[in-house]
Amino acid sequence: IIMLAHCLYTFEDPFGAVSHAVKFLKPHGKILIFHEGESVCSELYTYMINRSDPNIFNSSLTHGDHTLTATKIESYIRDTHPELLATVTYGSCYYDVDEFVREEEESKRNDDLITFLLQAQYQELSKEARRDINEIVVRNSDVVDGKYFARHMCAGIIVSLPSKE
Numbered sequence: 001i002i003m004l005a006h007c008l009y010t011f012e013d014p015f016g017a018v019s020h021a022v023k024f025l026k027p028h029g030k031i032l033i034f035h036e037g038e039s040v041c042s043e044l045y046t047y048m049i050n051r052s053d054p055n056i057f058n059s060s061l062t063h064g065d066h067t068l069t070a071t072k073i074e075s076y077i078r079d080t081h082p083e084l085l086a087t088v089t090y091g092s093c094y095y096d097v098d099e100f101v102r103e104e105e106e107s108k109r110n111d112d113l114i115t116f117l118l119q120a121q122y123q124e125l126s127k128e129a130r131r132d133i134n135e136i137v138v139r140n141s142d143v144v145d146g147k148y149f150a151r152h153m154c155a156g157i158i159v160s161l162p163s164k165e
Helices: 014-022 040-051 070-080 098-102 112-118 127-139
Strands: 002-005 030-036 085-096 141-144 147-160
Touching: 002 014, 014 030, 014 070, 030 070, 040 112, 040 127, 040 147, 070 085, 070 147, 085 112, 098 127, 098 147, 112 127, 127 141, 127 147
Parallel strands: 002 030
Antiparallel strands: 030 147, 085 147, 141 147
């Protein structure tokens, strides 16, 4: 078993890392890749890349490229390594973002989680960007028992060689 757990977005060449792992795959062996799916994280990160002031957010200074999703990894495997079998299973986990979404007074807003997900200080963003971020969080949330919870999709990708039996 070769396991890549929530690490590919930190590599300079994540697809190269997958191809490198494939070289070590033995018959009946498996590569297990755990990674994020399309979620609030990837949408927030994409927003920051496309719309943020580089003095506040610079993707070269972050700890990973969160635009890389399980869908992109799966497509790469299928396109580059057609000899392999790849199956993907998705599941959701949730972040409690209720205080962030509901607090109207900016100075009282609990933005620690959002700052972490953005990899930039939420309060340093422009008023327009903070409004857009709030809308992204709300759009990617479910309301459960009257509270907002942001969806975070996680994926498990199992890669193997086809059985010769």
